[in-house]
Amino acid sequence: MKITTIAFSLMMISLTFTSQGQEIKPIEVKQIMEKVADWQIFNFRNTFTHEKFHHPLDWTNGALYVGMVKWAAMADSDKYYNWLKNIGREHDWKLYYRKYHADDHTVGQMYLDLYKKYGNQNMIEPTKKQFDFIMLHPAQTKMNWDALYCQDRWNWCDALFMSPPVWAKLYNITKEKKYLDFLMVEYKATTDFLFDEDENLYYRDENYIEKRDNGTKVFWARGNGWVFAGLVNILNELDSKSHEYKYFLNIYKRMAEKLLKIQTPEGHWAMSLLGQKYYPTPETSGSSFFIYGLAWGINNGVLDKAKYGKAVDKGWKAMVSHVTEDGMLGYVQGIGEAPGKAYADKTEVYGTGAFLSAGSEVYKLHGGL
Template sequence: MSIFKSNTFLLLLVLISAFQIQAQTEKQKEIKQLLEKNADWQIEHFEDTYSRKKKHHPNHWTNGALYSGMVKWAALSDNDKYYDWLKNDIGNQQKWSYQHAHGYHADPHAVGQLYVDLYKKYKEDKMLAPTIELLDFIIDNPSASSLKWKSPNHQNRWNWCDALFMSPPLWAKTYKVTGNKKYLDFMVSEFKATTNFLFDKDERLYYRDERFITKRDHDQKIFWARGNGWVFAGLVNIMNELNPKSKEYKYFLKIYKSMAKKLVEIQTEKGHWAMSLLGDEFYPTPETSGSSFFVYGLAWGVNNKILHKSKYKKAAIKGWNAMAGYVHENGMLGYVQPIGAAPGVASKNVTEVYGTGAFLSAGTEMYKIYHK
């Protein structure tokens, strides 16, 4: 090859690389602008976003899911107002406690994840103390309830798949900041019990609870999209706190990879996932809370070089483009299924705080996909 041709080829490579970098930078800018618009809308409408008649208490599980995404956005944003809102308007106002509901039930534990995340940043003991008190109580007084749905005090344990998002990451985060393995050991033991009870090894998905194991919809097994979205995101939030070389991490990673492979197989042509994961034909309406959590999990796997194949990156991008298309001009995320426990309905003008949390989680990982 002549010197002229060689220099031309190198120049071409430089130009292509520069173009790719510029395109990635523009994509990152676009994502941040969309996340900011969505987060700002949700904070402005924090008290009037709810799908049932009663407003959500700030410590309600719905808001726990919101905070899980908002704190990720706060870390990515260039504006401290998001951390300020989470710390002052939520944490300090609630005194870092579980005063809305206390005890074994997993749902209130979702808010505790915010407390520990903010403790990591600010190192104020008051942020962590109520969580330690709660988890120590549960360890010292473990529930003997059955995982069967209608047994006495059945929700004192994680017998519905949503719970695997709400509570286990809190235990993992507490283990990480304290170094006390008792929190990790308890969590792993209970997580395994739930998985052995609700995970369908053939389909690589979780039933919402015992009632759905034998139930069928149009002769199909019922795997609720948001319920599995809770699990998939929960796995990521757990693994973020663990040593990748540990046996515990490898246990969660195996489930995560199994689910990821299935999710790519059943993603719809439009980019979202059906509300009943195996029933796209019967549930064609997009649903953004479950789908956003799937995007979050898949993008995380790509960014952490766990999901190596290009198909996973393509699935994440396809899913994200679909989710971004359901954000209104004012920043509200549409097509969020209201509170429920099974596939249902969603519409363009209906949203919920947990949908925003899922979307913000997804967006922060998608931003990283373009950071090359």
């Protein structure tokens, strides 16, 4: 009996190492992305998530669409583009209801990406009109969390994923520098306010700057995932020789260096980035955004593959291991603002968006065209 138990244990260890050592194949990346995308579309209005069904223009779905557009560009069918276009048409290509709030700008990323493909002016006019209004009537509030109308500016780090890429895309499409100028002023203000120069990470908002969790500074994984993925989505729209590009690239590289150092042995990132010991549960939304950003850096020649490639591969394999047989991405932390809980049987639409974004770059990294 003892010999049999030992043999079984050795077999399981062998299988684990074999799995970890398996080469990532582009076709398999594409297959798992399709499974996850199809599951999410089928369950779009179901309550498999932590929360109730979100409005189609809510930031949660906006983040889903960011990844879904990337998947649509890879897919062998137009059904994903058609699904996204139907959402835009149903809502007259409008942003969500709050004029200044970054969360309600998120869906604009999808609209502008579809415009790039189809050239339909209706897809961008409402966003352009709203952003023109914001520039003519900029929010005057302070960045402090208790200031009146403080979230009319980007005073929480999540906002750096939600709104800035829309401004960058609008600049790229129109070539009107006013959009880029507005982006730079506001992004720098947020970075000056929330970026920790020693740790090269962002605090979620002012309330976390002085907080400590088991003696460590509190850097929320998904919050920094929002920032890191948002940086990539901005960099994709800018001239690589411009000083604006270099500004964002500097932040990106500093974050990438830090993320490499704090990845867990299992391949994910702890929900409190400096507190692995206290947050051992995997979390797939923040981790997927980090994988997306790191893989993009290798693919675009700004990160060394020899240095970062293993981290990307280990991370991707960890994310894939949390996809159910049906295609649901598990271990997505629910809506929040700080490290918390995640469960194998819980998901959220933004987690799917992050996973699809990650897959789009992992696919390229391993030879997918």
